[in-house]
């Protein structure tokens with residue numbers, strides 16, 4: 001999305017168009033799944049001095065207006081991405097924290113139906129698949145101690 005599109009997205013969400021809001025949208029667009037600290041750094045690189053609190057306020061306003069989506073995968077700080085209303089899910093690496101988007105498991109949102117909805121009207125399913133990414137798997141395979149020869153199973 002361009003600045004023009006960000007401007008019209010802010011307007012149609014009923015938000016005032018300000019330089020920090022545009023800079024935050026541009027930062028998240030360029031670096032999806034950034035946390036508030038990283039976004040604050042990028043906004044500052046772009047605009048000069050902007051207080052941390054101002055950036056947090058911007059992120060809250062943009063998230064409340066559903067221009068940004070908060071991604072919480074536990075353990076690490078909240079991460080942000082452009083809200084595309086596509087109900088995609090996330091893969092997270094438990095070693096390095098790498099976060100990747102994956103589309104809905106099947107069909108349209110909520111795409112997964114609970115066995116018991118307790119009378120809720122379900123809107124989305126927010127799934128986090130946890131595991132170890134390919135790079136971390138390669139790294140641990142490289143550093144794993146190989147079995148010493150004398151402990152190899154004895155074959156008759």
Ligand SMILES: [Zn+2]
Nearest residue numbers: 093096133136
């Ligand atoms: Zn990893």
Ligand SMILES: [Zn+2]
Nearest residue numbers: 081090100101
């Ligand atoms: Zn995502």
